[in-house]
Amino acid sequence: MDTPGEDQSVGQVIDRLAEKFPLLERDHIRDVVNQEHQVFAGKPIRDYVPVLVERQAKIRLKEDAANPPVRPRAEASTGATSSGRDA
Known part of the structure; x- marks a missing residue:
């Protein structure tokens, strides 16, 4: 069962990792x-849940930061060309 103090600590973990x-x-x-x-x-x-959560999340986020997901460029999703004219 989470405690209000634990929930607050986990919120602080999110802030620190952000x-x-x-x-x-x-x-x-x-x-x-x-x-x-x-x-x-x-x-x-x-007692140590927030510390353990932060440690494991940091490991995962370091991997994510080293290998960010590829996102489509805005113009590719709108169908516009680089010249701004339709082909």
């Missing part, structure tokens, strides 16, 4: 932290 990985979207960071937090759901000892 500062550490400014090129990654905050939503992605939050998702990774929440996934890592779920690993500890139902475990009886809660």
